[in-house]
Amino acid sequence: MSVRQNIRDFFHGAAYGAYERELRMQAAELNDMFLLLCYMEVVGLPNPATLYLLDVYPYILEQFHLWHKRMGMDRSPLGNLPCC
Amino acid sequence: MTQISQMGSLLDKKVLFFGGKGGVGKTTCASATALAASHAGKRVLLVSTDPAHSTSDIFEREIGPEPVELLPNLWGLEIDGALESQRYVANVKTQIKGLFGDHILKEANKQIDLAASMPGAEEMALFDRIGGLIRGEDTRFDLIVFDTAPTGHTLRLIRMPELMEAWIRALSRSRQAMLGIEQDDKTDPVMISLTDRLEGLREFRARLLSPRVSAFMLVLVAERLPIEETARAIEQLNEAGVNVGGLVVNRILPATSPDPFLQSRHAQEVVYLDEIDRRFAKHSRVRVPQLPSDVHGVKTLEALSEMLVPLARQP
Numbered sequence: 001m002s003v004r005q006n007i008r009d010f011f012h013g014a015a016y017g018a019y020e021r022e023l024r025m026q027a028a029e030l031n032d033m034f035l036l037l038c039y040m041e042v043v044g045l046p047n048p049a050t051l052y053l054l055d056v057y058p059y060i061l062e063q064f065h066l067w068h069k070r071m072g073m074d075r076s077p078l079g080n081l082p083c084c
Numbered sequence: 085m086t087q088i089s090q091m092g093s094l095l096d097k098k099v100l101f102f103g104g105k106g107g108v109g110k111t112t113c114a115s116a117t118a119l120a121a122s123h124a125g126k127r128v129l130l131v132s133t134d135p136a137h138s139t140s141d142i143f144e145r146e147i148g149p150e151p152v153e154l155l156p157n158l159w160g161l162e163i164d165g166a167l168e169s170q171r172y173v174a175n176v177k178t179q180i181k182g183l184f185g186d187h188i189l190k191e192a193n194k195q196i197d198l199a200a201s202m203p204g205a206e207e208m209a210l211f212d213r214i215g216g217l218i219r220g221e222d223t224r225f226d227l228i229v230f231d232t233a234p235t236g237h238t239l240r241l242i243r244m245p246e247l248m249e250a251w252i253r254a255l256s257r258s259r260q261a262m263l264g265i266e267q268d269d270k271t272d273p274v275m276i277s278l279t280d281r282l283e284g285l286r287e288f289r290a291r292l293l294s295p296r297v298s299a300f301m302l303v304l305v306a307e308r309l310p311i312e313e314t315a316r317a318i319e320q321l322n323e324a325g326v327n328v329g330g331l332v333v334n335r336i337l338p339a340t341s342p343d344p345f346l347q348s349r350h351a352q353e354v355v356y357l358d359e360i361d362r363r364f365a366k367h368s369r370v371r372v373p374q375l376p377s378d379v380h381g382v383k384t385l386e387a388l389s390e391m392l393v394p395l396a397r398q399p
Contacts, residue, residue, distance in 0.1 A: 030262040037255050041202050048244075049251040050199045051169070051208040052281050054176040056274050057199070058184050058192035083191065 028070065035060065035067055042078050094329050095121045097299050099218055099228050099291065103317065104303035105310045106234040109334040111138045112379045113303050113372075114231035116389035119382075121227050122157035123389070129159045129225040131217060133210065133241075134233040137162040142380050151222070155382065159225070163213055165206030172209045173200045211244050215288040218298070235317050242300075242324055245289040252282050292326060299329025306333060306356035315363060330368035332392065333360055337374050 016023075038060055040047040047053075065083050068076055076083035094100065095117075102114035111132070118130040129151055132139045139160055140147040147160040149167050154160045173196060180192065199205065217228055232238040256278040263272055291297045300321055304310040314331065321328050336357070337350045360369065372391050379388055 027262070030258070034255070034258045034262050037258055041199065046204065047251075048204065048208070048247055049255065050202055051172060051205055051212065052248070052252060053255075054173065054196050054199060055179055056277050057195045058180050058188050059274050061188055061191055061195075 031063060032067060035063060039064070039078075094299055094301075095124055095126060095227065097227065097297060097329075098220065099230070099298040100329065101230045101232055101238070101298070101300040102303055103232045103235050103238045103300060105313045108303045108305050108310055109332075109372075109379075110303045111142060111231045112385070112388065113301070113332050113334065113392065114229050115139060115142050116379075116385050116392050117301075118158060118227075118229040119155070119385055120389040120392065121229070122155060125157070126226040127157050127159075127224060128227045128229060129161060129217070129222070130154075130229045130231065131214075132160075132162045132231045133214065133238075134231065135165065137164075139231060142385065144381055151224070163210060165210040168213050169200055169206045169209035172212060173197070207241075211241060211248075214241065215245070215284065218291050219284065219287050220291075235313055239317065239320050239324070242292065242321070242326055245285050245292060246324075249282065249285045249289065252278055252285065256282060293324075295327035299327050301329045301332060303332045303334055304360070305335050306353045306360060308356070311356060311360060311363070318364070318367070328367055330370065331360070331364055333357065333369055333371045335374045336371050 036043070037047075038053055038056065041050060061083070064076075068074075068083060071077075100114075100117065102110045102117070104110050111134075115130060118128045122128045130139060132147070137147070139162060143154050143160060145154070146152075147154075147162045149162065149164060149171075151159040151161045176196060177193060180189065184192065214230075216222075232241075256275065259272070259275055259278060263275065302314050302317055304314045318328055337346060337353055339350055341347055341350065357371075370392060372388065375384065375388070377384065379385060
């Protein structure tokens with residue numbers, strides 16, 4: 001790795017490092033919002049768009065997995081929504 | 085007899101709905117109109133969305149979830165919510181089959197089955213099928229005539245594209261916000277699917293609301309409750325922006341009966357007919373007399389369609 005690259009990384013870290021946690025949190029929150037909108041029925045809220053989300057489910061499965069891990073739960077907390 | 089002045093032009097529409105209170109003769113009127121249009125050279129699909137299908141009774145033959153040819157230029161279709169939802173789910177499962185690994189597919193299929201068993205899934209599948217028909221996915225037909233379920237149910241269905249559009253839009257905004265931070269939304273499969281849905285819904289709504297494409301016909305009899313329900317339906321259709329094509333006042337009793345019972349019924353009917361003319365003056369109306377026997381079989385239907393659409397065959 002060149003010195004130049006090192007210097008660039010240093011300044012990048014100095015400038016954004018402090019915000020990284022914040023940005024990650026924000027991204028996670030937006031993720032959760034989307035998940036909630038997709039899985040509203042699982043938490044007991046009616047969702048008129050359920051059928052139109054069926055083909056999207058496989059794509060967000062992994063996201064769901066990351067969510068329950070992040071929330072400190074090893075397994076899916078929703079019995080009727082199996083995960084791992 | 086007041087005639088529906090634009091009946092001829094009604095047959096030039098792409099989508100006609102027949103609605104009204106239960107038992108006023110929606111199926112009969114829808115069938116007769118479909119028959120008239122087929123005589124006029126249109127390729128017509130008559131669709132029943134009422135869970136209690138009766139088109140098969142009128143045409144005296146089995147009609148199923150796929151269009152069947154009943155007469156030259158006339159096809160019939162009976163849509164069933166439960167069946168549509170099964171079909172929808174099966175379709176999604178085949179769609180995703182090639183895209184994912186076994187593990188994900190197993191979990192995803194569990195979720196899909198769960199979602200499809202939720203209340204409302206059947207109605208939604210029905211809505212999706214109707215949407216496809218209204219968008220003109222089946223190019224075999226020039227005109228689609230819907231024999232709908234009683235008014236309340238149908239009006240809900242008509243408002244659904246708007247509601248769904250708002251939902252999907254909210255979802256895709258949420259997805260967009262989420263992706264904005266790290267990814268491009270043009271290549272995201274979820275975003276692509278949502279955008280497709282949104283476009284489909286927009287087209288559905290545009291065709292439903294276009295007076296050139298669609299019209300809603302209201303069937304009633306000259307009695308208190310059907311009149312009130314028709315007034316409410318017109319109000320709600322106006323609110324939703326759906327074009328009211330006209331009114332069919334069905335089963336009018338003959339004036340010349342010597343029977344005192346029928347005479348007294350007729351006298352009461354005249355009052356209601358006046359009220360109908362007064363309250364619905366803005367809309368075209370056609371009066372159909374009570375027939376000496378039930379309408380079933382093509383013969384009686386033909387007689388009725390002559391009465392219903394006197395102007396349809398004029399050039």
